[in-house]
Amino acid sequence: MSGPMWAKSAQKAFLFSLVSSRLRGTDSLSGLLPVPRRPIIDMSYSAHFIDFKGSSIASRMKKVVVNKLSPKFREAASVQTVPVPTPADADLLVRNRFVGINASDINYSAGRYDPTVQPPFDAGFEGIGEVVGLGLTASSRFTMGDTVAYFSSGAFAEYSVVPAKESVPVPSAKPEFLTLLVSGATAYIALKRLGDLAKGETVLVTAAAGGTGQFAVQFAKQAGCHVIGTCSSNEKAAFLKSIGCDRPINYKAEDLAKTLKTEYPEGIDVVYESVGGSTLELAVNCLAKKGRLIVIGFISGYQSASGIPKFRGATLPVKLLQKSASIRGFFLPHFISDYKEALTQMMQMFATGKLMCEVDYGDLAQEGRFVGLESVFRAVDYMYAGKNLGKVVVEVAPPSNSSSKL
Structure with missing residues (x-):
């Protein structure tokens, strides 16, 4: 959620x-x-x-x-x-x-x-x-x-x-049905309505092996995109590979900023972001021209007194302007008109083995x-x-x- x-x-x-x-x-x-x-x-x-x-x-x-x-x-x-x-x-x-x-x-x-x-x-x-x-x-x-x-x-x-x-x-x-009600629906609707995914684009999913990240990876891959997923262990990286992620990045073993800059010099077309703070700052810096960054949460700040992680955004207008990029917030209750179609499609995909719902x-x-x-x-x-x-x-x-x- x-x-x-x-x-x-x-x-x-x-x-x-x-x-x-x-x-x-x-x-x-x-x-x-x-x-x-x-x-x-x-x-x-x-x-x-x-x-x-x-x-x-x-x-x-x-x-x-x-x-x-x-x-x-x-x-x-x-x-x-x-x-x-x-x-x-x-x-x-x-x-x-x-x-x-x-x-x-x-x-x-x-x-x-x-x-x-x-x-x-x-x-x-x-x-x-x-x-x-x-x-x-x-x-x-x-x-x-x-x-x-x-x-x-x-x-x-x-x-x-x-x-x-x-x-x-x-x-x-x-x-598995619990995973679809909110986590799955968030990924499905956010990427469809705000991601404007096109075949061949590059998509970055943060916390990709988590409850909602796993769905964002699969839906982006189904749209014909090249998918990058951040995670915190080799086990999670292997899992991401198994659900179609093209480039899992274990940020504890690799320098995330350096890897993205080196391997994706043209930038990232779409970011599905749920961590916030320094991760969000990095995502902004890595956006491609006309890139779209979707904020679905910022878990890194939830346990703090304010609930909001620190974000250095003084140069944000300039960075967005220079790339004609955008940051888009996603709050599921604002998209209830899309919910029926999303849940129906996910249920069908799960029933036919086309969607993995990983449960821990x-x-x-x-x-x-x-x-x-x-x-x-x-x-x-x-x-x-x-x-x-x-x-x-x-x-x-x-x-x-x-x-x-x-």
Whole structure:
């Protein structure tokens, strides 16, 4: 998720009112990924269809709550045990199987999205899991056992109440689907709308082996471009090669500025930039004539007090003018009209093996795989240490073995 000022209202307006209303029913996405349907037996509105015959829902659950505003996630949040919530008429109760870790979890815990929201508030943005309860209105489109993915505040929990209209039906609880909702969509739309990619152009992707960078590499390559990707290890460089990156650059082993100047003396046509600070300065200096630099975030500053990395931009107007170049900011909620097409295309590519969605479960982390809500803190640290390859996810719970007949 890009950008430091994701307003809560923008969240609500952004993904789910769009996705559910346009992608459900007879939409081509539903046809591509059919979900087996089962009849609802319990028609008791007052029970909200929660876990028919009470077979598998616990009375209490764990969730991550922000108790104080701070960009230091461990300082800001804690795991609390609370009653499992009851879904309202138009809601789903989702037993989370996986939750996604985003760079902007730090921005959220620091109170940068909506200054009017004060602690305590629930943390986390993305989840995928099984519908185990729902309201009467919600039952017109979902039923028990459906698998859904969603992007909504409060995802770092064992159970989440999510409005049915803000839920995306998916065929299984694979965390790969989480990678498409925001990370994939950001890369797809930003490059299509702001990149103006042309076959044969040179594209630079910073943090290329990360959650959104992996998609920018693949989409630029599919457009017929020569793709350069920055990364921090030889393992990541090998991964980038495997998804089509022409020139991975391990900036810990090579001088990035020198390499770009030597190997690409004519400059870079398009830069997909998410790091900020000195990396952004270098990207500006490397732009070709009529080059386009797309800013989708600046993670290098998120853990600072301001959330913004230092940038020496005094000569920026001159540099842009001399090259007829441009810097373009990308904020996903401003492009909701493009979302349906983006998600549909990515789902089709993933289903046909034309798009790789790399997920990092933390198997190589010092304390092992990220399992259980307590692992959220390790997962955030792991990502900010630059150790992840692909999208970082936490396995909240094992697959359900419910004996419910619904």
